[in-house]
Amino acid sequence: MNPFIANLRTAFLTTLVWLMIGILMAVALVLSNLTNWERALIFAIPPAIIFSFVSASAYYVCRSLPIKKRRFLLVCGLFGGTSFISGLIFSLICGGWNVIISFLHEARFGIPFTYPIAVFIIISGSLFYLLSLLAYDVLIAFDNVRYAERREAESEVLAREAELQVLRTQINPHFLFNSLNSISALTAIDANAARNMTIELAQFFRLTLSLSERQKITLAEEIALCKHFLTIEKIRFGQKLQIQMDINPDTESCLLPPMLLQPLLENAIKHGIRDLVDGGTIHLTSKIRAPWLFISIENPIDVVPSLAIGTGTGLKNLSARIQSLYGDKSRVESQRNPHSFRVEIALPLER
Known part of the structure; x- marks a missing residue:
């Protein structure tokens, strides 16, 4: 499971971020004169939240290509291809949601799914996924740094314990040999x-x-x-x-x-x-x-x-x-x- 959304707090924060993205998408639809506020909000917010689960896959895409093994063309192909496919998936989610609300409310809340809107949704979904890739890349980098620091601290502790053990082994035999020599000398006396x-x-x-x-x-x-x-x-x-x-x-x-x-x-x-x-x-x-x-x-x-x-x-x-x-x-x-x-x-x- 994606570790960055594995607990309730991070999952809530992620959902909140995608809620804001849905609102921004609605704002873009209104400013582009493609629909009104009511329809834009109802149309944009639920698909954005649903798409947040799709964007979680960006974590595994980033992990599949470690930074040390990355090449420019490989990164462009992988990130660009997955972003475009995700944009298509986002358009399907939006289209499906539009059909549902149009059917339930007799076209009151649905919007005309024209070519400009379809292009806008595909581009938006691709950009959203690309941003998810970049965000997870940064989070993974920070996580790797913390892991390296933790491993270094553990190594220092192990080294210190090993050093202390060596020092103890130097002390104990020294006293033991002296005591045995004393016992040997006293045996005859x-x-x-x-x-x-x-x-x-x-x-x-x-x-x-x-x-x-x-x-x-x-x-x-x-x-x-x-x-x-x-x-x-x-x-x-x-x-x-x-x-x-x-x-x-x-x-x-x-x-x-x-x-x-x-x-x-x-x-x-x-x-x-x-x-x-x-x-x-x-x-x-x-x-x-x-x-x-x-x-x-x-x-x-x-x-x-x-x-x-x-x-x-x-x-x-x-x-x-x-x-x-x-x-x-x-x-x-x-x-x-x-x-x-x-x-x-x-x-x-x-x-």
């Missing part, structure tokens, strides 16, 4: 600790699987995920690793991408706590300064830089994920001081 770490690791990945299906989770859910990770690391580092969380209760319902903080905590341990003889405390804070959510992670570092310098993959992945989701509406900043390293994330406030 403390079997009970290795068992507890295995249980916590299973709980961590069970929660990760349920949350990773969602594009965004609440900060409270992200904190719960991080606590499982920190429990695993506490088994490994003992009292050497301390955690201080200053989470504003108003921020717990705020939304953020899953697995956003865990890589930062892992970096804080790997490049900070691990290199310190006495360990240290990681500070995790959150606060709101409308319309922004601020989250920061700060950890102590050794004055003497470690030989195992990081490649910055964690921060790069974090920045890439946030940039992909929020664009320029977000910010990731890191600051290294002589005794500490701090990362602050600013996200648009969403609940």
Whole structure:
């Protein structure tokens, strides 16, 4: 079915347009001194509305000849031929209607179907159909542009999701390999600790699987995920690793991408706590300064830089994920001081 007249609103508008065309045709008949106003209106309006159904076929004529395949002579032949045939059909409709009203009302409303009137009707019908062809051509062009824009937007979304998936696959194995190495090391030293770490690791990945299906989770859910990770690391580092969380209760319902903080905590341990003889405390804070959510992670570092310098993959992945989701509406900043390293994330406030 013609999509431009498929709903009630567009069908009503189309009928209204053809009603106006019928009135204009009646005006032309009167101005040409071919009949009077009463007969002209009764003669012209019903055939014009009936012809609107014929003109709907112009949509399929336009679709049968895509713009990329058009040639001048081909277009002239197709559009001109269909317009002329439609003009003949319009003359048959008008002639039939004229016979009906002449029969029903004893020639009171019928008009003499002379040669000039017949020529006028054929030319009018051909022009009406040609205008329908041009109108549908424009509508199809706009529809194609909207379709192309929609496809482009869908492609961008798919590309972004694929990029995020790649970033996630870079993060999860990294943590898994480190955890398995820790369990392997603990097996020979403390079997009970290795068992507890295995249980916590299973709980961590069970929660990760349920949350990773969602594009965004609440900060409270992200904190719960991080606590499982920190429990695993506490088994490994003992009292050497301390955690201080200053989470504003108003921020717990705020939304953020899953697995956003865990890589930062892992970096804080790997490049900070691990290199310190006495360990240290990681500070995790959150606060709101409308319309922004601020989250920061700060950890102590050794004055003497470690030989195992990081490649910055964690921060790069974090920045890439946030940039992909929020664009320029977000910010990731890191600051290294002589005794500490701090990362602050600013996200648009969403609940």
